[in-house]
Amino acid sequence: MRLIVEGWRFISQSYAVVNQFQLLELLNRPDVQLYHREMPYLQDWQAARGLLSPAEEARLQAIPEPSDSLQSEAVLRMQMPFDFSPSNHSRHLVVFGLTEYGKVHNAMIQCMGVSDFGKVHRQSEATILTSSNWSRQGFIHSGGDANRIRVVPLGVNPHVCHPLGGEERQALRRRLGIEDQFIFLNVSSQHPRKGIRPLLKAFAQVVQRYPQARLVLKGTTGLYGSEKFVQEALNEVLTSQERDRVLANLAYIGQDLSFAEVVQLYQAADAYISPYLAEGFNLPVLEAIACGTPVICTAGGPTDDFTQSSFAIRVPAKQIWQEICGEQRLLFNPDIESLITAMERVINDQDFRDDANRLGPQFVHQNYTWSKTVEHLVNVLWSSMDHFSDVVPV
Secondary structure (H helix, E strand, O other), X not given: OEEXXXXXXXXXXXXXXXXXXXXXXXXXXXXXXXXXEEOOOOOOOOOOOOOOOHHHHHHHHOOOOOOOOOOOOEEEEEOOOOOOOXXXXXXXXXXXXXXXXXXXXXXXXHHHOOOOHHHHHHHOOOEEEXXXXXXXXXXXXXXXXXXXXXXXXXXXXXXXXOOOOHHHHHHHHHHHOOOOOEEXXXXXXXXXXXXXXXXXXXXXXXXXXXXXXXXXXXXXXXXXXXXXXHHHHHHHHOOHHHHHHHHOOEEEEXXXXXXXXXXXXXXXXXXXXXXXXXXXXXXXXXXXXXXXXXXXXXXXXXXXXXXXXXXXXEEOEEEEEEEEOOEEEEEEEEOHXXXXXXXXHHHHOHHHHHHHHHHHHHHHHHHOEHHHHHHXXXXXXXXXXXXXXXXXXX
């Protein structure tokens, strides 16, 4: 198969991250002849090198750019805004996308330059590729053609995302200066939809009873202004006493880290926590599970696709339509008391943490690797050439 991918690379934005890992796996397939066209970043984003290993970045950089006249079996677009316009390279077009708010929100539709998302998709020949059943329902809610919306879950590299042995993990924790602390970790933009407000509110109660608890927030200050979101949440949802307790036990990391360095955070942490309000997939949750870290996350959303009670605690959450930016968007409202209970359970339940360290990686490595993602992706690409024939769902 000759495949042209149009998308982003060399930046820590989620679509670029997914694109890069898929490209690296596609390069391993002898049945795929791969080309890549770099698409313009949004806003004033700047490329950043060092997010992957030098060898991986060199492999990505070496992918040839297609000529304007090159014809291919399929074109895969990995960018925003979504673009369903016909390609000059192939009539078989697949567009990657995610919906977080139970729908395609108005800001995306405006950036697309259209007024009716569903009509544009139905009148096109494009297949939408998305990563979770939750996200698929959002596209359908917005009028997309359900027969041309495929779910292909994301993955991990099991050679990178894996638990450390006891002595190696302890050495890492000593190097990080956290050997006597209980670390809750969150890796995200820290945007309000990522759940920073309920997380801080719950942590303020937990740390009062468990003074060894620490909260580590990995944001991206340069790309998203994450530090601003954290500061706003600290000021808006906490009392002065709560804020003092949290700040004494909070670490914020805003600079870009390599993926290998982020994996070390997963491996060193005692629990990964993500009480999100809106998500399309939530890859850090999957990566944390693969590293043997027990997970606390919102129930009912995309993470239901790949979490189980043996290694994850789902926090009950009400679904509410709320006005945001002049439109109604669907949000989860995680129950704070249940979140506190989950955090205290993971501190106290060593057996659960041991099970998560063993069973979580087994589950992910058997079901959610990038090689499996790309295998499903190739099936979707072939199906788009066969009048959108059915693909066995994952």
